[in-house]
Structures are given as structure tokens and as C-alpha cells.
Amino acid sequence: MPQITHALRLQAWPFLLLACTLLAGFAGLLASAFPQLPVPEPLRFSWAGSLTLVVGGMIVSAWLFRSSGRALLLKKLAYQASHDALTGLANRTMFEEKLRQDFTLARQNNRLMAVLFIDLDEFKPINDTLGHKVGDRLLVAVARALEACIRPTDTLARFGGDEFVVLLPDLESARQAEEVAERILQKIARPQQVGGHELYLSASIGISLLDDSETSPEKLIRQADMAMYKAKRQGRDTFQVYSAELDAKLSRRVTLRQDLQEAIRSGQLFLHYQPQVDQNGKFFGVEALVRWQHPTRGLIAPERFLPLAEETGQIVPLGKWIFTQACKDAVQLKEMGLLPGRMGVNLSPLQFHRPGFLDKLKKILAETGLPADLLELDLTEGVLMKDRCRAISLVNSLQELGISTAIDDFGTGFSSFSYLKDLPASSIKIDKSFVENVVTNHKDAAVCKGVITMAREMGLTVVAEGVEDEAQFDILRAWGCHRFQGFYFARPMALAALIAWAEGAEGVCPNVD
Template sequence: MLGTFGTYLPRPQAPDAAARLLLDKAADLAALAVERHQSRRTLRLLERSVEGSINGVVIADASRPDVPIIYVNPAFVRMTGYAKEEVLGRNCRFLQGAETDPAAAASIRQQLARGEEVHVTLLNYRKDGTPFWNDLYVAPVRDAQGSITHYVGMQNDVSAQKTYESRLAHHASHDALTGLANRSLFEDRLEHDVALAIRRQERLAVLFVDLDDFKPINDTLGHAVGDDVLREVARRLQASVRPGDTLARMGGDEFVLLMTDIIREEQVLTLVERLMLEIARPYLIDGHELYLTCSIGIALSDPAMTEPRELIQQADMAMYKAKQQGRNAYHWHTGEITEQLGERVRLRNDLQEAIVSGRMELHYQPLIAGDGTLAGVEALLRWPHPERGYVSPEVFIPLAESTGQIMPLSRWVLERACADMVALGQQGVGRVKVSVNLSPLQFHRPSFLANLRQVLQQTGLPAEQLELELTEGILMDNTESAIDILHALRGMHIDVSIDDFGTGYSSLSYLRHLPISKVKIDRSFIHEVTTNPHDAAIVQGMISMAGHLGLRVVAEGVETEAQQRQLEAWGCDLFQGYLLAKPMPLEALSRFIIARGGVA
């Protein structure tokens, strides 16, 4: 109901047919006038809404050739920089440019041709030539017969959002410190390039670059200087590689490079040598002149390769071989390296399983005095492998030291040795003094002395029955701290001996200042002491000087009676070796001691 309409008749009566027809026509005219008035109000409201919208609105005439624009709102003008007069009559594609995605533009044309609504984000250009990302909606307008008469488009400038998304994507695939590709992006490109190289029957190479001794820079000058060095390293590496190659930072001081189109190995070597020279140039950072070298591992692709990331692992393995060569070197990956490292991983896993499951053993080798009495025992760690048999300590001890497994092993050895000696005393065998070898990691731990006191307290072993064996290298590293620990051990009444003496860098004149009680001459000098005059002179000098310094001397690896007689003649105090007794389990040691009449 729009309203009411009334009319007056000349006299009271019901309107006749002619009057009613006139009344209906008059009502229709009045209703039409009211409806048109309301439509104009609605149109004005819609117009003000479109004019005030923050989104650009554009209307194009679908019935005319080239679908010209017939209306744009002020937001469109502000967004594009074009005045209304410059836009009307033109097709909307004038906003497109060189970087506009052709696929997005084609999608608009195809969907509109099918009479469908369109939603697409594409790159458009303002009047001044600057690009902006246009989030565009286009809808067709149909007449009463269903024919498309116009297209209405609404556009929104989403450049800020696109910039943010682009920044996020960049951070997800690039290293924040150097701006280089990160591991994820490198692996994506590696997978793509390996597949391409296989199809083209080409080769590619992966170079793993690790800076030598970079950690001291961070430790002494701070991470800010270290970060500046890494950025400069990245810049030098990037400047040295070819445009088509991919350089990435893997983390820390490690970089990796993907070289494609390798025809000759000399191409790789030429680049490797250039990289090493670039890295070795001095760095002027924050007033400091710094010098670095690098070690590089090289791995070449194989047509039979199924997992491209293996190239990274292979180059990494080769890099560690270069480190072992003395650093500032490069090394090619070989199948032998893979086998060696594979064996190392298997051995490490087996060792961890043996530690966790308690399958390690402790054997004891007696130290015999000149009169044949037992002066003590050395605790020796043994690993009975279920498939390999007993694994040599020369194999698994260095492995454990490099992996950190030496710490739980060292703790177990100390606890077990102390507990076993207490058990011997409780069995009436006697008070047997046991010497335990210490690892450098164990000795230099801040908690070493506290842990040692805890073990002695828990096991009940008197400190006088424990002796600790150190290598010369332990004392050479952090000398002041080492001397403090030695004095603390003496205060606890624990003896200390120097193991494998003569193989390190120390001297007896240095050792005379240390609170130690014994030196153990390494078996390498004893082996030919009766046949090699040079070894004989060295051993005799060691024994003589140790005696003058009040140190007792233990000869390791005594295997013949001639060796023992010679050593006794020179004044050696104690003997250890297969001639006198092999390492043995605790039960066998108990029988050995009882059979020899007890402890000296």
C-alpha cells in the first residue's frame, strides 16, 4: 500500500462504471508518482553510498563495442590517479602493464564471456606508472530478458597485504642474517635441478663450505662482530659464484652451493680455489682485522641417484674429511667416506644401546712391583658386542669422546670401579688400589670434583684407594684450571698419575711443579727398549729424572722377561703388561690376588 486516493461525486450515490474506471486510472497515476519519488530517493541513497565507498567502483557498458567504462567513483580516481574524464570511454585493460599476469587477465575475459562473476587479484598500474595489487570483483548486470547490459566492478588496493605476504614468503625461504637462500629453498632447487640434470644427462655439484675456527670470534668479540663477518662471507661467496648457481646458508658458519651444468671437474676446482682465496682475505670489522679460512667438501651428482638431498650429506662428509686434513682444504666425496661414516653411525647407535642396557664390562689389569707383589690395578673398559665380539677401546673410546657418550661411560666406570674395590675388601681379599682413566671432558667439567666426592660417598671407597690417570694433553689444556683441580685432588688424598708419558708435549721439568705421584711410560717406548738404543736411552732418562723428582715410574706394555729385567736395572718401580697379567674380570682378579698371597 502506497497510500489512499479519494474523489467527490455531485450527489450521494454509488460510482458508476465510468466513475470507477476514472478512479482506478487516477489511483494508478498517483501510485506511479509516489513510486517514482521513492525510486529517486533510493537511487540518490545508492549513488551517495557508491560515491562515498572506500573501494573503487567501475561500471562498463556491455552493449557497446570494447565494453567502455561509463562510470567510476571517487575511490577509483584516488586509487589509480586518473581523472574521471581520462577514464570514461576506455576499456578497463588500460590499467594493465608489463608485469600483469597474462593468465589472470585471460581468466577475467573467459569468465565474463561465460556470463560468470569474476574474482581475481592482479597487478595494475597507476597513472604515474607505479604498480598496485588490485583485488577485483566483477559481476554482470542482466535486463528483464536475461541479457547482459553492464558489468559492475569493485576493486580494492591490497598492495600492503601483498607486500607483507611477500615478506613472509621471503623470510620462509631465505636466511634472515645474510639474505641468502635457506636450507628449505636450497633443497627445493636441488630436487628440481637434479631431476633436470638427469633428463639432460648432465652433472651438478654441491659444495659444503664450513668456516675454520669461527667460534672464537663469537666468543671473544661478541655475536655482533660474528654476524658482520658472516654477512661479509656471504657477500664474498655470492660475488664469486655464477648467476645460475644457488648459494644458501645452512646455519651457523656453514654455507652450501649448488653448481649446475658441470662438464669437467676442473670447473668445480676452479671455483673452490677462488672461494678459498676470497674467504682467506682479511676482514676489517668494527676496528678488528680478522683472518679466516674454510674447509670445503665436494659431491658430484650420480645419474642413479634417487634422493637429491644425499648430495648435501655427501658434501658434508667430505667437508669433515677436509677438516681432518688440517683445515683450509677441500676434499672430494667418495664411496669409501660414505661407508666409513655409515659404519660410524652404526657403531655409535650400538654403543648407545650397550650403555643404556648395561652391557659394558670393566676388566682390571694388575700393576706388579719389583718384588712381585700386587701394587694396584688399572680399570679398563671393555665392550662385548653381540655380533663383532669385543670392540677395541682404540675404536670406541675416540668415538665416545667425539659424540659425548664418554660422559655417561666415564661416570659408570668410576662408580663401578669404586664399588668393585669395596666388594673385594668385603670379601676379605684386601684393600686394592684402583686407577681410573679420566677423559678430558670429564676432568674439565665444573661438576667434576663434586661428582667425584659423591661417588666416593655413595660407594664407601676410601679416597686413598683411588688413583686417577690423566694424559698430558689434559694438563696442557687450560693449565691454571687443571693445576687447581690437581691440588684439590691431593687435598682429598687421591693420587694422580700421568698416563702415556712421552707421547705428549709436557716435560719432566714441567711436571715437577704438579701435585702428581706417578708417570706411566707409554708402551710404544717399551716395545723395543731392549733392541733400539734410542728408545732405551729415552726410557732410561725418564726413569732417572722421575726418580730424582720423587715420582714413581710405571712401565706399560711389558711383554718379555728381558724387558722387565732391563727396566728393573734402570730403577723402574712398577710393571704392567701381558707378561705379568692380562686384564681380567673382577671374579678372576679376586682369584689372582688370593693366589699371589694378597695385596702388597
């Protein structure tokens, strides 16, 4: 709007001159019709002259109004095309144009410049809870706060949603960009009064700096965006500076994601199975563990691709394949008389909370023919973090079907003991980080012994993971642990190897008397 007001001021003088012309013409007509009127002598034109002034003025007036209206409309459209309608800040188009200009100047004058990519943390819940009107007013307040943190020569733009970008030209050092980011974080952290609400926000900021090798101004935006996501992953309410190492990591991540999608589609994934034994070393059950044989990079560890699959949502099709294959193999083991207990399958929080999870699980059981009482689902504490009541209801439904549930990696989270009494799980698995030092570390030993005692009193089965030697097995068995899993008994193996192991040992682990 300031541009439009300025345009009106620039075009005011033709209208003022035209008004004077029309007044002179009308004065001349009045003087001709009524000579007795006190009209100044310079304005006493002839009748024809006065009429010419009036008619000509009216014609010019019509032309001026038409042309100026068109000009104002064009200026308004140009403004709307280059500015954000909500905040009045520059939009992406205008920002990129200014970036190219400052990029060229920085290159010519050997000056430093920076781009800051700002994303508000947890803005969506505010927008969803209090409504878009409050959300819009909050964005306007943030825009004004950001303007207060930068110089007149800097450029601030809104890219849409809750994303803002700042261009800092002509810097003396990289530290100046970091100081601006620090000011922005402090400013945004102050409470905002919007529509009777006191709202608190934070932001994640990525910083990219122009270096000698940079040839594309637009790449600075992408680099700042990458750094912003790193700030998100590091806990938010902070800033991160882009580095080539970060670019390499993200490139590997993108490649891994694409490769994983191809692996799911083309059958590069397979399952290994690790046996569980009881207190006598007798084969009791088995846990399914996914493996990925990459065609060029070889075997990729699950801890590298499973967290990525969880973040990207690829865990859903991956989990479906794991469930289906594990159930098929469990049916084969059952028919051979080699499945004395249950088939354990790990379940991610994303799978668990997906709508229709229970129906899809029933469908897989029906298609594979595996009885529900031969399946055990391993749940992490994360399944309860999103919706505790729904999680408990789902576990109850699983129990009603005959499907057993186990709490995996027990003791590594923050809410284990608080929810264990409410969650209708069948067993808990002591994490291997406690088991590996149970003989040498009295604190780990106390944790293991306490968990075993508590679980037995609650009627839960206790499974020790990561048992690697006889001393660990003996002490845990003496404390009353029910089942054991680890390299001391057997490593994870393919289905054919598991069949040979079970048949050769006749169901009893050879390492245990």
C-alpha cells in the same frame, strides 16, 4: 629488495595514467569556473564531465593504492620466505627448490652437477668474543666473498649460522667443483676488516657429485655435509669429496654410537683388571680396563669405542659406571686382603673438566665405601690442554682428598716436560710404545732412562706399561723403575680371575725370582 624495486617499476604506469586523468579533470573544473584561464581547448570539458574524471580518478586511485600495497606486501613476504634476512642470499627452502630443478635437468641432459657444503672454522669464538654485531657483519662479508667465487648460473645459499651451500650445475668435470672449493678457501683465508678488527677465518668444505645411482636431490646435501665433517677431522681449512666408503664409515659410526648407548643401559660393558708389580715382582696394585661384549659383533676393542664416546659425550655416563664398578670391586679386594696398593681408573679430559666432577667423585666413594687413599686416577696430557690453571687446582684438590694421580702415556704428547714440574701428580706411566723397543732401540732406551732419572729426582713414582719379556723388565728395573705392568706379569682379567691369580701366587708374580 631488488625484487620489490622491480615490482614498483612494473606498477608505475597505471599510477602515471591515473595522475594524467586527475590533472585533466581538475583542469576542466578550473576552465568551467574561470573561462578566462588559458586552459587548452581539449581540456575544456563540461562541468559534469570534469567532475566525473576527478571523482572516478580518486576512486580508482584508492583501489590502485590498496591493491598495489597488498601486492607489494605479498612480494615482500615471498622474498623473506625464500631469502636469508642477514645476507640476502637464498635460504634453505629456495636452495632445495633450485636443487630439485637442476637435478631434473641434469638427469635429462646427462650433465654433471655438484653441491658444496661450507662451514666456517672457529667462527663461534669470534662471535662470542667480539659480539653478534661483528659476527653478523663478518657473515655478510663472507657471503659477498663467496658470491665472487661462483658463476651467475650457480646458486649460493645460507643455511643458518656459519653454514653456506653452493649448487654448481652443468659442470664439465668433477675437477671444476674442486677448483671452486680451492677459490673459496683462498678467498675466505684473506683477512676481513670488520668494525675496526682484522679477522682471519678458514673453512671446511664438503663436495658431493651427482652420479648415475643418485635418485634423491636432497641426498646430495647430506653427502656434502658428511664430506665437510671429514674435512673438519682432517685439520680444517681444506675440502673433501664424498665417497661411498665415507658413507659406510659414517653409517658404522652412527650404528656404533647407538649400540654403545644401549650397551651402557643394558649392561653389556664389564671391567677387566691388570695387575701392577713392584721391582721384586710383588703384586702392588691394579688398573681397571673397560670391555664391551656386543651381543652380535662379539668383543669390541676399547680403542674403537672410547674415542667415539669422548667425542659424543657418552664418556660421561660410561665413566660414571666405570668409576662405580671399579670402586665396588676394589672394596671387595680390600676386604679379602688382596689390594696391596691402589685401584687405578682412567679419566678422560671431558670427565675431568665437567662441572661438579669432584663432588660426583666424592659421592661415588661415599656410596661404595672405598677409602680415597686406595684410588688412583690416570690422567692424559689432554686434561691440561683446555684449562691449565683449573686442572692444576683440581689435581691439588684430589691430592688433598688422598686420591693419587698418575700421568698416563707419558712421553707421547708435546708438553710433558713443560708442565710436569707444575702438576702435583704422584706418578708417571711410560708409554708402552717406548717400552716395547727399550732393549733394541737406543733412542727409546734413552727416553725411558731419562724419564726414570728425571722422575726419581722429582720424587715421582715411575710405572712402565707394556712390559712383555724378561729383558725389558731387567733393564728397566736396573735403571730404577718402580712399578711394572704388562703381559710378562699378567694379562687383563675379570675380577674372579684376578682373585684367583692373587691368591694362587700369594701376591708374588711367578715369572719373577
